[in-house]
Amino acid sequence: MAGPTPAESLMGGKGYHPELPPTPVLSSTPTPQNERRRYRIATELVHSEHRDQYGASSMPVYQSATFYQEGANAGGEYDYTRSGNPTRTQLERHLAKIIGCEKCFAVSTGMSALDVVTRVLKPGDEVVTGDDLYGGTNRLLKYLESHNNIVVHHVDTTDLEAVKKALNSKTAMALLETPTNPLIKVCDIKAIAETAHQANKECLVVVDNTMMSPLFQAPLELGADVSYESGTKYLSGHHDVGSTCHCLKYPSRI
């Protein structure tokens, strides 16, 4: 049987599993959520395995809009860059590893991530969220209330009893920003996630993790279903990247 190609060897040899997020990491105590963690986050951050054909140590930036196909009926992995390209795949795989999620999608901004996530809401659905939120989030929720008949309850999410009162079987989403922007209010993601799933097991617990970054807070490990970040803040570190990602624990639910 043919051994690994030189590029595969560079990328991890035998342990290279293209179907898994790169460098599957196991932390000291594996759990269902973090079973891929093996090294400390600082190590994981600098280890970015990818499938570049020449084994480039840094993922090349693919600027091509379109990709040649093998034939009329033989679609390749990529065809049109809006649907995906190798650079974006690598970013998503790297973030999935760091965030500890099943699936990560990179989109252009934090607001587009929230827009994508809130598309699951149907008229009549209820959302429980904070009373201090990033302005754009407030505006998007107002739009959904006035145009899509979504019912939004704003409560002080630092008060678990207040959150419990607002949750009910119609709560389709608990949207938590923690710490909040601008008042830096911190809520108990784990307790709220448990209560929200008790009120409605289908309820999606979504966390805007912008203010903490995956380095300091792992919402999915605390029971959230979706975590997203505005890439212009701590995720990029230099305030020079406009992007975001949203990461799902259970992709099939969205």
Ligand SMILES: Cc1ncc(COP(=O)(O)O)c(C=O)c1O
């Ligand atoms: C907490 C928080 N969430 C979301 C956003 C929106 O992100 P973006 O500006 O990338 O659309 C911001 C932007 O300031 C933010 O501070």
